[in-house]
Every structure is written in C-alpha cells, then in structure tokens.
Amino acid sequence: MGFLTSAFLAGLAALAIPLLLHLRHRDRDKPVPFPSLMFLEQLTIRTEQRQRVSDWPLLLLRLLLLILLVLAFARPLLRSQSVTGADNRSRAVIVLIDRSLSMSYAGTWQRALDSARATIGQLEGNDRVAVVAYDDDADTRQRLTGDRGAATGALSGLTPRARGTRLAPALRVARQLLLDAPFSAAEIVVISDLQRSGATGIAGVELPAGVKVRAIPVGPAQWDNASVRAVDARRVVQGDRTLLAVKARIQQQGEATPRARSVTLVLNGREAASADAQLNATGETVVTFEPVPAPEGAVALQVAMTPDALALDDTLVAVVPRDDDLTVALRGAGSDALYFERALEIGRAPAVQVVRSGNTARAAVRVFWDELPDAGTTEWIEEGGGAVVVLGRRLSSRSGTISPLLPVTLAGSADRLADRGGTLRDVRTEHPLFQPFRETDDALGAVRLFRYARVDASANADVLARFDDGNAAVIERRIGNGRVIVLALPLDNNAGDFPLQPAYLPFVRQLVLHASGRDAVPLWRTTGERWALPGTITEPVVEAPDRSLLRPASDSLGAAVPLGDAGLYRAFRGAVGGEAEAVLAVNVPASESVLTPMDTTELLLGVSTGTDSLRTTGAGPATDQELERRQSSWRVLLALALVALLVETIVASRGRRGRARRVTPASKSERAT
Numbered sequence: 001m002g003f004l005t006s007a008f009l010a011g012l013a014a015l016a017i018p019l020l021l022h023l024r025h026r027d028r029d030k031p032v033p034f035p036s037l038m039f040l041e042q043l044t045i046r047t048e049q050r051q052r053v054s055d056w057p058l059l060l061l062r063l064l065l066l067i068l069l070v071l072a073f074a075r076p077l078l079r080s081q082s083v084t085g086a087d088n089r090s091r092a093v094i095v096l097i098d099r100s101l102s103m104s105y106a107g108t109w110q111r112a113l114d115s116a117r118a119t120i121g122q123l124e125g126n127d128r129v130a131v132v133a134y135d136d137d138a139d140t141r142q143r144l145t146g147d148r149g150a151a152t153g154a155l156s157g158l159t160p161r162a163r164g165t166r167l168a169p170a171l172r173v174a175r176q177l178l179l180d181a182p183f184s185a186a187e188i189v190v191i192s193d194l195q196r197s198g199a200t201g202i203a204g205v206e207l208p209a210g211v212k213v214r215a216i217p218v219g220p221a222q223w224d225n226a227s228v229r230a231v232d233a234r235r236v237v238q239g240d241r242t243l244l245a246v247k248a249r250i251q252q253q254g255e256a257t258p259r260a261r262s263v264t265l266v267l268n269g270r271e272a273a274s275a276d277a278q279l280n281a282t283g284e285t286v287v288t289f290e291p292v293p294a295p296e297g298a299v300a301l302q303v304a305m306t307p308d309a310l311a312l313d314d315t316l317v318a319v320v321p322r323d324d325d326l327t328v329a330l331r332g333a334g335s336d337a338l339y340f341e342r343a344l345e346i347g348r349a350p351a352v353q354v355v356r357s358g359n360t361a362r363a364a365v366r367v368f369w370d371e372l373p374d375a376g377t378t379e380w381i382e383e384g385g386g387a388v389v390v391l392g393r394r395l396s397s398r399s400g401t402i403s404p405l406l407p408v409t410l411a412g413s414a415d416r417l418a419d420r421g422g423t424l425r426d427v428r429t430e431h432p433l434f435q436p437f438r439e440t441d442d443a444l445g446a447v448r449l450f451r452y453a454r455v456d457a458s459a460n461a462d463v464l465a466r467f468d469d470g471n472a473a474v475i476e477r478r479i480g481n482g483r484v485i486v487l488a489l490p491l492d493n494n495a496g497d498f499p500l501q502p503a504y505l506p507f508v509r510q511l512v513l514h515a516s517g518r519d520a521v522p523l524w525r526t527t528g529e530r531w532a533l534p535g536t537i538t539e540p541v542v543e544a545p546d547r548s549l550l551r552p553a554s555d556s557l558g559a560a561v562p563l564g565d566a567g568l569y570r571a572f573r574g575a576v577g578g579e580a581e582a583v584l585a586v587n588v589p590a591s592e593s594v595l596t597p598m599d600t601t602e603l604l605l606g607v608s609t610g611t612d613s614l615r616t617t618g619a620g621p622a623t624d625q626e627l628e629r630r631q632s633s634w635r636v637l638l639a640l641a642l643v644a645l646l647v648e649t650i651v652a653s654r655g656r657r658g659r660a661r662r663v664t665p666a667s668k669s670e671r672a673t
Helices: 006-024 056-073 108-121 148-153 167-180 335-346 377-382 432-437 441-446 504-516 624-631 633-654 668-672
Strands: 091-098 128-134 138-145 185-192 212-217 224-238 241-254 259-267 270-279 283-288 299-305 315-320 326-331 352-355 365-369 386-390 408-415 451-457 462-467 472-479 482-487 530-532 540-543 558-562 567-573 582-587
Touching: 006 056, 056 633, 091 108, 091 138, 091 167, 108 128, 108 148, 108 185, 128 148, 128 167, 138 148, 138 167, 167 185, 224 299, 224 315, 241 259, 241 270, 241 299, 270 283, 315 567, 315 582, 326 335, 326 504, 335 352, 335 365, 335 504, 365 504, 377 386, 377 472, 377 482, 386 504, 432 441, 432 462, 432 504, 451 462, 451 472, 482 504
Parallel strands: 091 128, 091 185, 185 212, 326 352, 326 365, 365 386, 386 482
Antiparallel strands: 128 138, 224 241, 241 283, 259 270, 259 299, 299 315, 408 451, 462 472, 472 482, 530 558, 540 567, 567 582
16 A cells, blocks of 8 residues: 555644543533531542543544545555456557658667567467557558467568658557457557657547557667758750759758768669768758759659668659740730840740740740730639739739739839839748749849839738838739739839849749749659649559559549659559650658657647546556556545544534433432431
C-alpha cells in the first residue's frame, strides 16, 4: 500500500484535538435544596480532581472521521496485483511498425524488426497478435492470430519505402482489427522513430474504450542528415544554343560538421555534369552546375549526391517541360507597346511569338493594351486561357467598375512627377509571377513610375504588388482553369522608366509564362498524391518507377494514378512503347529528412477514447498515478467519512448526553423514613 500525496498524513496529528476536548469536559454539579443540616453528621471531605473520558463511543466516532478524511486526501493506492486484481483476460495486441523513408536511417530498421519480434515473443496462452505496416498509408500484414510464427513471418519482406509518415491511418486500421476481439485486453504497440511529422492528422482519431497504446522508440539517439531538398532548372540561350541551367539545394540538419560531398546531374539517364560541394554544418547549400546543352522535348533530370546514413533522400528527380513556342496575341497596342513586344521576341526557351492581328485562336495569352476584353474572353479564360490587361492612359481616365471580368475598381490616375516618381513595394516574391526576383528582390525597387492608374482590388482577387502609396500595382484573379492579370504598373517608357531597367525583360517574359499556366506545372510531385492524367490520353497505360504497369480506370473526372513510389511515372496511349505522352517525377516529402523525434507524451494528443487508459510510456509497469486513478480509493474513503459524520451526529444528539433524565420526587412516607 502507498500514498500518492503522503504529506497529508501529517494531518493525523489532528487526532489529539477531540481527545483533549473529551478530557477537559467536566460535569457541572446541580445544587439540591435541603431544609437543615443539623441532623446530619459532619464528616471530613477530601476532594480529588480526575480527568477521564466520559463518552468513549462518541470519541471513537470522531477519531474515525478524522482518520478517513486524512487518508482520502493522501490518495491511497494498492500496488499488489493480488489485491488490485490483475487483468487475466487474453490479450489482443496490434503491432504497428513504421516503414517510412526515415526508418531507413542506419540501424533504425533492424532495431524496429528486433522490437517487433520481441513483442510477438512475449505473448502468452491465448493471446493474439496482428501486424500492420504503415507509412503514409497502412497495410495489414497479418490479422489477429494466435500463431506467433505466422505473425513473425509477416515481418519478412518488409523494408522501408520512399514514402512519408502518417500514424493516423494505422490507428484507424488497428481500431478495425480490434473489433475481432471484443472481450480481450486490447493493446496497440507503435514501433517507430516517432518522427514529429508523423503525428499530422491524429487529432480526431477514436479508439475503443480500454485500449492501451505503447510506443517503442527505435530512432537514433544522435543523428545528422543531408538531403537534396529542391532543384531549380530553366532553359537559357547562349548564342544559337539552348542550355539547361540547374541549381540543387542541399539541406544539412542534425549534429553534423562541415563536409565535402560529390553531386551529380543526370539528364534523360545520362550523366551530364558533376560538382564538389562543401556542405555547411547546418542550413542550406546551393550547388550550381555548369549549363549543359538542353535536350529537345521534356527533360527528366536527376540530382544525386554521395549517400549518407539516410540514402533514400540523397536523390531528387524532376521533369522540365518541353520547350514549345508560346504565342501571345497583342490587342489595342500602338507604339507604346514597342518595348513590350521587343522584350518578348528577344528570349528563347521558350520562344515567344507575338501576333497583332489575324488568327489568334492558337494564342495561349491575350494581352489587352489599354483596351477592355471582348465578350468571348471570359469563356476562353475558363477553359484555360490567360489574359493580361494593361491599364494605360485611356483606361486610367475612367472611374468605377469598367468590366465585370476585371477584379478592380478604377479611381482615376496618380501623377507622381512632383516627388520624382513612385516605386514598388510589398512585392510577393514567393508568387510564381515574381520567381526571377526571389534572390534579387531589390531589382524592382529601382523602377521609377510617374503616372499610373489608381485601382482598388475586389474581394475575389489577389494583390501581388503595390505602389509605395499603397495603391495596387499587380492584381490577379483565377477564373475557371485560367486567370486574368490586371497591371496598373506602366509597361511603357512614357509613364515610367521600367522598360529601361534590367528587371523589365525577366518580368515581361515571366508575365506571359505565368498567364499561360506554364509555370504552374510543378517539376515534381510527392508520394501519396494522385496524378490526374491528361484527358488527351485515351486508354492510358502508366509505367511506374519499379517498371510495373498500371491501367487506371476512367470516370467522369478522368483517369488518375496513385503515386506510391518515388521516381519517374510515364504515361502511354494504349500500350507501352515509343515516346511517352506524359512524364511525371515523384519524390518523398521533404519532412522525411527531418529526424527530430517527438516525446511519447505527444504521440496521441487529440486521440479520443472511452476511458483514460491510453499509455505511451513504454513497456514498464503502471505508474502510481495510473494505479491511483484506476482504483480511486479516495472516493470510498470520503463516502465512509460522510457515513461516520452522520452516525456521529445521531450519537451526539441522542446518546446519554443528549437525553434528559427524569427525576421522580420522593413521597412523604419515604422522606420520613
């Protein structure tokens, strides 16, 4: 027997209080009238003062009441299993083993297998066990069985996969498996490196009442890891050649020291360049490869570095889209658009063809220079087109809403000649439109703007940049599959010096690329997502990274392929052969490279259950807090104290001290004798 808060036992000293009160109690003598003392014999009277308890039952009741109150506040508990009543039911144990990418860290997977085998080996009698492997999804390897050999065999063939970590799906599968053992003592054993990112989505998971959850951490005590975090690839033109410029971003984390690594660039399966990088102890290191000739069409590239303790994140794949010409229709422009048109014609990769009249149906972007879009533009944008509206001198002179398509309200024009021109501020460089300026965000700050339209953006639009007086400069609105971009920012040399600044050319080219949607195509996706195949591919056949073939079924939304493995997915029409219709690169989530573990007390925050029986503290015995909470002996003691108080009240009011004694006066004959 023990006490959770034994300091309250000092309250037993209060037992002396009722004892002292009873000892100090004295009966008061009641005077009796007597007619005469002359006939009485005079005797010598000797008095003696004695203190004794006159009412033992009442004293004992009060002492018992105090003892019960003190013990209740001290929170007693019984540690003996024979007394507390051990759970003798057969157990149903669900083993959840993590097989995500982070578990491939050196030594971690072997510790996980050893822990799983040890857990299965500890089963006794009629205990049953199930095995579930999980990453960002859960796979039941063995349902509940009493065959330990079958459960151990379910672990064979398991290896870490290049996928993320999510514990929530595994807990839901375990909940379903426990329905097969409703009368067993249920326990879930989580064997994992307890990566913090794996707890995403746990909140709201419900487990049956009485389920115990035990975590076995198998991650490394100390770790360091370098991973290829991202790749930037773009086509550049040097003379008459188109080159591919690639930058790799390598992230170093953990307890590491600076070290040299060899990094290799592979294009379409052939090594194209290599570089030696001195990685920082912590943080990001940018590795820039020498530009290499860009192959025609889409380019599948791979950046790999010498492996470390976690090798699966030392490689990253990406697909650079094909370099098709981009057609831009320019409407309403006069000589003011000369700089704009020349800027688009200078570059390649892709080459931009500007058309002013004739057949503009092939145009991916329509630029309305100081002109309102026509009636059919809205439907064209909804189908995936991109429109750019440049607010020039003519439109700036108007006020109010000038078109339901444009997400702006005009309020005249601003003249900044007196203060030597306005500048741009609050530029959202994280937006794809300003991607060229992420590392040189001060390039746009040098632009001086003398006259521009004052506009207010509507609630359904995004303001991507503002002037220094707070007016919106660049506004974007998504409509269906396309977008419309409104520029209060002047693009001519009459209202500012933007065309004379170095930032003009990259901005104009990125403007039409973003409006066409080309920059919206990601270089890679992550595992666990789904790839919606282009609707132009009929009877699609997809080749997965492991060379297996997938034939996705089509529905009203088209065909989609789950991305289960990292690598390149290739989609063909009808059968595998020739050039693929579409190629997609898939990598693991970047969070898998961060091996920071969470504390076991954080593991099940947000999980709801019918009782307080969740445990995440390991394989040891129940703590004193758990035993006391389970037994709740203080409740019984308080109930007994209330009963003792009731009995004490009755005894004190109806006992010997509470009853008046009736005295019968003596008769005359009795007094005479």
